[in-house]
Amino acid sequence: MATSSASVRIGFLGLGIMGGGMARRLLAAGFPVVVYNRNPDRSAALAAAGAQVAATPRAAAQDADLVISMVADDVASRALWLGADGALAGAAPGAVLVECSTLTVAWVKELAAAVVARGATLIDAPVTGSKGAAAAGELNFLVGGAAEPVERVRPVLLAMGRSVTHLGPTGSGALVKLVNNFMAGVHVVAFAEALTWLERSGVDRTQALALLLEGAAASPIAKVMASRMTANDYTPNFLLRLMAKDVGYAIGEAKTRAVDLATAAAALGVFQQAIAAGDGEKDMAAVVETLRAQR
Known part of the structure; x- marks a missing residue:
């Protein structure tokens, strides 16, 4: 993955209290961002800040080097990633997928297996910090996954936070x-x-x-x-x-x-x-x- 912000294409899924602030931090750092949110009104607000808007998670993931999800729970995460219109169907082989939601370890590991089958890589990177920290870029990322892809995405995570702690293999962050x-x-x-x-x-x-x-x-x-x-x-x-x-x-x-x-x-x-x-x-x-x- 290229390290300059302009050359790293990002798909961002979920623009709630946390995701909206995180996506704005990426845009402010110069990353090209394609966003998807179930409620299109929130996508429109990010479009005004410079994001492109996708009609489906799959469309948001297409052509992205990195796909980030920040949603409420296992059910919402599963709905975004899987299925014909899910982000995984649009993810390119070699892409890095980053799940920042707070989820069960079992679902994270199930998702990781599906991602590997697609030829991509999953990192679980939930955060500490709430609305204010997301808006200010002061989140702390708790990361699980292989070392090499973690280092590849570290600059992107640091555009949204103040620390990235690699805790071990997939599921460790969760x-x-x-x-x-x-x-x-x-x-x-x-x-x-x-x-x-x-x-x-x-x-x-x-x-x-x-x-x-x-x-x-x-x-x-x-x-x-x-x-x-x-x-x-x-x-x-x-x-x-x-x-x-x-x-x-x-x-x-x-x-x-x-x-x-x-x-x-x-x-x-x-x-x-x-x-x-x-x-x-x-x-x-x-x-x-x-x-x-x-x-």
């Missing part, structure tokens, strides 16, 4: 991302429970949070959640329903290694209550409202 989001999801629910407890205690919430967020129990995500939950600001940065999906995937993956994620199961239950209450399309910080409503 696995570590699930570990990351399992921990994050538990932290979100734990902080929501702590905040609700404080609010019902009668102590000064501002003073108590200032102390807690500088102590041993603080974490970056707790600080972010404190800002959003105390402001009741649930503008989507990371959708609540997607965090629930990720925690569920993590529980299933851990079971294949005989690990029972008891804390994840508890957190998932709270997220599911929030989804049932109608908060699934809000930021994951909205989970606190489910707890505040319980009496």
Whole structure:
């Protein structure tokens, strides 16, 4: 793969909260990008920024050196890659396909086998960082795959992020991302429970949070959640329903290694209550409202 941005042709699939920001970073770096999104309105917005728009995933992948996908889950990923109009049908032999979505390890490995049969190469490269990091090019890529293609796509990934960590063979990135989001999801629910407890205690919430967020129990995500939950600001940065999906995937993956994620199961239950209450399309910080409503 050529290393100059103008000569690396990219197909980009999925222009949601994360994918839209990532595609814009590639355009800003000078890469020619062909985009596809199930909702054409989002494709139109990227066209105004200089992208070409494809009518199908297959068309987006045709003639591309590199095809990147960023979608919600296994079902969406499968729909984009497979089938007569799927990206894999349009991918050229020798192309590198990069799956940045948070997926199950089993699906990533199944997809990798299909990609090899096509004569192409798959890299799983999910990210840490949410909406703001995608827009600012500050994502961290957790990468699984063979070393040579990882190095070939590294300059492209760094146009969208600040780090690329090669963790091992195919599926390694997907696995570590699930570990990351399992921990994050538990932290979100734990902080929501702590905040609700404080609010019902009668102590000064501002003073108590200032102390807690500088102590041993603080974490970056707790600080972010404190800002959003105390402001009741649930503008989507990371959708609540997607965090629930990720925690569920993590529980299933851990079971294949005989690990029972008891804390994840508890957190998932709270997220599911929030989804049932109608908060699934809000930021994951909205989970606190489910707890505040319980009496």
